[in-house]
Amino acid sequence: MYRKIVLHDPHQAQKFLDALSQFRSHLFAENRIKSLYIFPEICNRVAHEALTVCTGLQNVSIRSTPPFSDPGGLLHLLSSLPLTSLSINLTALITRTRPPKPTLLLSDTMFTQLTHLEVLGSRSLELSSFGIEHLPRLTHLACQFLRTTDFAVTLCHILDKSPRLEVLVLLAGAYVFRRCKMHMEKDGTIRDIRVVMRPLTFRNWDKAEEEFEGEGTWEVAERIVRWRRDTRGNLYPMISTCSRFF
Numbered sequence: 351m352y353r354k355i356v357l358h359d360p361h362q363a364q365k366f367l368d369a370l371s372q373f374r375s376h377l378f379a380e381n382r383i384k385s386l387y388i389f390p391e392i393c394n395r396v397a398h399e400a401l402t403v404c405t406g407l408q409n410v411s412i413r414s415t416p417p418f419s420d421p422g423g424l425l426h427l428l429s430s431l432p433l434t435s436l437s438i439n440l441t442a443l444i445t446r447t448r449p450p451k452p453t454l455l456l457s458d459t460m461f462t463q464l465t466h467l468e469v470l471g472s473r474s475l476e477l478s479s480f481g482i483e484h485l486p487r488l489t490h491l492a493c494q495f496l497r498t499t500d501f502a503v504t505l506c507h508i509l510d511k512s513p514r515l516e517v518l519v520l521l522a523g524a525y526v527f528r529r530c531k532m533h534m535e536k537d538g539t540i541r542d543i544r545v546v547m548r549p550l551t552f553r554n555w556d557k558a559e560e561e562f563e564g565e566g567t568w569e570v571a572e573r574i575v576r577w578r579r580d581t582r583g584n585l586y587p588m589i590s591t592c593s594r595f596f
Contacts, residue, residue, distance in 0.1 A: 410438075437467075438470060462485060476496055518544050518545050
C-alpha cells in the first residue's frame, strides 16, 4: 500500500506533502514509497519537495512541461535517489546545465544505475544520443517516434552500441500510429528485433493505474521480443495494450 504515489494536480499534491509534514511521516515516505509520478500540472517547487521527502524512490516519472526552473538542483536530487527507472525530458534536464557530448550521461552515477529509461520530448533524440548507448545497466529504453533521418541514425547508433539493451519501445500518437508503423516497415532503416512500436494515448490516470496492476507495456514488449527470437517473427507488430510504462 502507498508504494506508488501519483501527483496529478496541485491541490492533491499539496495535501500529500502537508500530511507527511503533519504526521512527521518522513520515515514512512523514505521506506515505503518506491514510485513517484509527477504530472505537468505540478509546479517545480512541489516536485522538488516531494523528491526531497521520498528518499527511497526507485522509479520516478516527471512529466512536467519544460523548462525546469532549476535543472541543476533537480539533477542533484535525482542523483541522491536509488533510482533504477526514470521517465524525463533529457533535453530540458541536461543540455541547460552542460553541453551535450557522447559520454554525457556517464558523468552522473544516477544514470549509470538505470535499467529502464523513458526519454520524453518529441525531438529529444533527434540530434544526440546523450550517451545512452554507454549506460552499463540499461536494458529498457522508450522514446517518441520521429519520421526523420537524424532520429533513425541516432536510434541505429544506440542499438548498435548497446548490447545489453533488451527492448526499445517507439511511441507514436494513436492517430498516426498505423502510418508510422507502415513507414517503419517500408523504410527499413531500423530493423532490429528489440524494437517494438506502441500507440501513445492520453488518458485519465485512474484508468491507467488500474491497468498498471496488470501486464504493463514493458512486459508486453519483452514478450514480443522473446517471440521474435523464438520464431523469427515479423517486426513491429502493434501492441494492443494502452497501459502506462511504469
